[in-house]
Amino acid sequence: MIPLEDGFQDVIGKAARGLGLTDESLARAAGLTPDQLRRAKAGEFDERVVRRLAPVLRLDPEALVALGRGEYRPRDPGEIPGFLAFPTRWGDMIVNAYLVWDLGSREAAAFDTGGDCSAMVEAIRERKLRLGSIFLTHTHGDHIASLERLKEETGAHAYVGDREPIEGAEPFAAGREFRLGALSIRTLLTNGHSPGGITYLVSGGPRLLAIVGDSLFAGSMGGGNVSYADALRNNREKILTLPGDTVICPGHGPLTSVEEERRHNPFFAS
Structure with a gap:
């Protein structure tokens, strides 16, 4: 757990x-x-x-x-078809990466890489998925540590928000939409923790997913390293206005939901 x-x-x-x-x-x-x-x-x-x-x-x-x-623990959303989370070690931290795929076409996308993409690569091969895209929530080292290896292993193309360009990833402006088979991936600018943090809103599957990087955690949020005010505002206006059963997939810690964080996150509960 x-x-x-x-x-x-x-x-x-x-x-x-x-x-x-x-x-x-x-x-x-x-x-x-x-x-x-x-x-x-x-x-x-x-x-x-x-x-x-x-x-x-x-x-x-x-x-x-x-x-x-110690009374708060978000409810486990259970197994979500076409979705896997990969908690990976990076130094003394645990950082999350995610794999999402269209159940019909088997087209897949990775969201961040974590410290080691080995388990993700194994899951891709076991499930006979085709990884075409790697989407980065932001470019802090713990989230992109295995980027080059994941690209080499799968031939996937990497994307990053244009406020945080890095070598080896195609920059895009927030608001762009991507397709993954029958799935839609909408991109929201949720900067504040980093200069150009992106939340990926994945719809069309069994559950609405918000892959938020370090914008929001279960019971907390990423530090407002760049702008605390922007971090608070983006979380409140762009993530916590989503439907309550939206699964929040954070860069660290367990999965949670919009409803859980509206009610239990000290930064936003009222």
Whole structure:
């Protein structure tokens, strides 16, 4: 079982950094001592402390407390025909890559490569799929570490959003639509964590899939490394407005859904 990418302390840290709050200013605004804040940021859960921090950080207190208590775990969507997830190791992290295929034509596409594409290549061969495309959510090293190998093994063509061009991948402007047999792949700009992060919305199969990279995690989100405001806005307006049963496929952590994150993600629940 893939663990959550972030604990409550990670959410606190990301929100504080995004809002430009120093430890001193955060502790003062929340009415906490520096030691109380230090303990919380180190992962020591104290509900009273967390409830004081939540409004200052513009986080939902109930969702943040549930995360701190270990009560939140998204429901497993179960097996989805024509879809596989590949959690791979990259350094001390687990990073996800995904494989989607049209059940009729057996045409397939990969979404990111993770740290090692071996399991994905094996699955492609076992299922007699034809991998024609590799779509990159963004170009951070953990998501593209196996790109050249996957291209060599399959002959697939790689695509990347034009705000993050890299050698070996064709850039495209967000809004472009791709076809995968009977499936449609719509592209949404969800920048903020990275300069040109792309969410791929795959429709026409058994479930609507939103492959979001590091834009959104179960119970958290990617850090707003480029723009915290853009990251929040894109998640809220472009991902969490999708139908509630849309399966969210994040770059790290377990699969979740739009409904789960509307209700349980401290950044967005209300």
